[in-house]
Amino acid sequence: MTIDVSTRPAAAVSNRLGIADCDIHHSPRDFKMLYPYLEQRWREHLDLFGQRPRQGNASGPQYPKSQPDASRRDAWPPCGGRPGSDLDFMRSHHLDANNIELGVLAMIRPHPGGLQNLDLSAALCRAINDWQVAEWTAPEPRLKASIVVPYEDAAASAAEIDRWAGHPDMVQVLFLSRTVEPLGNRRYWPIYEAACRAGIPVGIHAFGNGGQPTSSTGWHSHYIEDMIGHSQSCQSMVSSMVLEGIFARFPELRVVLIEAGFGWLPPLAWRLDRTWSRLRAETPHLTRLPSEYIRDHIWLTTQPMEEPDPAEHLRHTMEWIGMDRLLFATDYPHWDYDDPQAALKIRLSAAEREAFFIGNARSLYMPQTASASVTAAGVA
């Protein structure tokens, strides 16, 4: 029994168009590489107790065993270590080979935001943030990092965001989508407030572990249902954020949905608009249609790329969402990686391609350099 994924070779030729990859996963070669960034107290704690992720949801470890570390077979660094753990190898295997001009790192394994011990969660987030700036973004200017936060403790998260505010290498806040409560709930508002204060978007990567079953009818049987189910989880997350009025309360807030898919967004917005137009009395804190908040405040990374049949439906979906709202991503080095050479099955104009592959990402994450980069990218 095999999983049907190819072990693609690194692209032989560079893309002419420089690319922004808005979902690259790095990790420490060994978890203990984070120890120099942790206080003695937490090193001892981890040695004694381990991390203790939230109970009741095993989605984390369910990646296909035939693809160790959920990764492409060719992504294991020749000098040892896990995929995504060797900067030099990532440079040659991915950044150089695919002409990645801007790579946004998303630390999800581990993302300690879902740990039950909130103090440990905060300590590990601080350590990871220090580590990724020292060992990833400082030596490699093409890479930018995301501030991991202990998202079940909003005050500690806000403090960590404040600690990094203004740092040029930290381009977004990062947490996971399957939280203890719906992400519109007020317990999370200080995180949004801090992100606005720092002037950076909040990236929410699919996955995580809030302790609830994966569906509103309990647990499913298959790993594939886990994969599919994240898009439903992200739909209720977007509903919650819109209907709790996050975007009305924090008009500067920008949210990036990472690895959530995007085909589901238009039909969700249709349903939100129709239902809200009849039930708006329940949410008087909203002054605009749900779809208007969505279009103004939400960006989406493209991996896993939607593959409609007929392919033309992809264009309809992208146009509804907005050609300026989609951020290309590969999910390197994971097994379900989207190859920039093959991911997009429809034809875009040169300007749309530029926006899709790099322009939108620069505008969002690097606004100070966005206008310069369009010229530098040499779009035909």
Place this chain on the structure above:
Amino acid sequence: MTIDVSTRPAAAVSNRLGIADCDIHHSPRDFKMLYPYLEQRWREHLDLFGQRPRQGNASGPQYPKSQPDASRRDAWPPCGGRPGSDLDFMRSHHLDANNIELGVLAMIRPHPGGLQNLDLSAALCRAINDWQVAEWTAPEPRLKASIVVPYEDAAASAAEIDRWAGHPDMVQVLFLSRTVEPLGNRRYWPIYEAACRAGIPVGIHAFGNGGQPTSSTGWHSHYIEDMIGHSQSCQSMVSSMVLEGIFARFPELRVVLIEAGFGWLPPLAWRLDRTWSRLRAETPHLTRLPSEYIRDHIWLTTQPMEEPDPAEHLRHTMEWIGMDRLLFATDYPHWDYDDPQAALKIRLSAAEREAFFIGNARSLYMPQTASASVTAAGVA
């Protein structure tokens, strides 16, 4: 504070095209009207203990209080009783006024399939089925009924389906979507097997009460999130049914999703196809793409009608699902009723309109009369 719904008058003129309404809700005027159909034991039980719906999910009672009984204000029978409880009034107010040639009754309040006491659940289902044939479909040939089943007890459900097999007034099995476990799980398979034996489809109406939170991140704050959330619940239900191999195991099975919306189905199928094509080893019982099972086995009622902006996206969605797979429904007498005169915002050809408003329903529910009805309907 008011809810923004109009109290539409009955249509002044009949539609030229006869209509099938595949989601009409009837109910007993008083719950005790079911008592003649119940054994003494259960009458005493109900008087002592009540129904005891499953704990932990209050979605049932959360309908807007400003619309009592979740109904149109003009749907209360002048002679008293709840909306949907007076056959004579339903005839004049809905069937005659809207030229309904075929009305499929869906008993959901109460649908006793989610009660914790499984014996009571089965007894009440039997009583409701006897009552609706005696008091609704026998006196009114335009109406057909759905066999309510105690769906958390599959053996009892199968027995109830077998009891009605071949009865011309019972055109589908009916249960609710928010079950104790995902509906693809094998505990529910005897229900599907019995439906195939009886040669009738399984209708699954959104809502219900399985005891789980409404999202995979717990409970939301607003009623509107309950309304929106049912579409996510139905997505995981369809994933479960497809991936557990229901349609591979029961090739005659036809499923009707009622009041679930339908705009979400194409993007769900895209994601299922893409993911399954890479992970098919986990579900070797599937021999075809998920989307192929969906297109062959799933029908959807249209209320709540999708209202995309731009409206042309509705046509793309309907074409993907199949113009032969959508069943018009009003949800009469509920407050969010879709008026047949106004529900469809795009132009269809005469043949498409005939299929949408009545032909598809006749083919599915009344196959023996379907070919005759097309002529009788007098489509231009």
